[in-house]
Amino acid sequence: MITADVRLGDGVVIHHAALxxxxxxxxxxxxxxxxxxxxxxxxxxxxxxxxxSHTFICEGVTIEDGVFVGHGVMFINDMxxxxxxxxxxxxxxxDWQMETTLIRTRASIGTHATILxxxxxxxxxxxxxxxxxxxxxxxxxIVAGVPAEIIGDTRKQDASIDRS
Numbered sequence: 725m726i727t728a729d730v731r732l733g734d735g736v737v738i739h740h741a742a743l744x745x746x747x748x749x750x751x752x753x754x755x756x757x758x759x760x761x762x763x764x765x766x767x768x769x770x771x772x773x774x775x776x777s778h779t780f781i782c783e784g785v786t787i788e789d790g791v792f793v794g795h796g797v798m799f800i801n802d803m804x805x806x807x808x809x810x811x812x813x814x815x816x817x818x819d820w821q822m823e824t825t826l827i828r829t830r831a832s833i834g835t836h837a838t839i840l841x842x843x844x845x846x847x848x849x850x851x852x853x854x855x856x857x858x859x860x861x862x863x864x865x866i867v868a869g870v871p872a873e874i875i876g877d878t879r880k881q882d883a884s885i886d887r888s
Contacts, residue, residue: 749767854870
């Protein structure tokens with residue numbers, strides 16, 4: 725389902741529009757959205773991004789231009805999740821604090837990575853498949869593991885591959 729309050733830039737491609745859940749979000753020109761993706765209200769996706777299937781992008785996430793998000797990536801926006809308040813009442817929107825997350829230009833996030841709330845993933849950074857990102861990732865860093873740790877630099881990796 726794509727609700728009427730979704731803002732789509734020119735040339736956005738949504739594979740199987742009936743099999744996504746997009747509401748209150750903004751998706752920049754030239755981006756592609758895979759099947760079974762959910763993007764919540766308030767999330768911002770830049771231009772020329774690729775959001776692969778089965779990914780969840782919650783409120784509070786901003787993804788800048790040229791970012792690759794692999795299959796099944798999960799973003800978190802609540803560092804203290806609970807279903808109920810101390811008194812046992814179901815939590816309402818006012819009972820929790822949303823944390824924001826920023827994914828900088830040309831970053832890449834591997835399949836099944838989890839990005840915890842309140843973090844910044846730097847420009848050109850690469851998050852390995854299955855990584856759990858628990859702290860900010862510097863520009864151009866390659867991180868992998870649980871928890872994710874720096875294992876390299878994309879500038880060195882990109883220099884060995886002749887591509888634009």
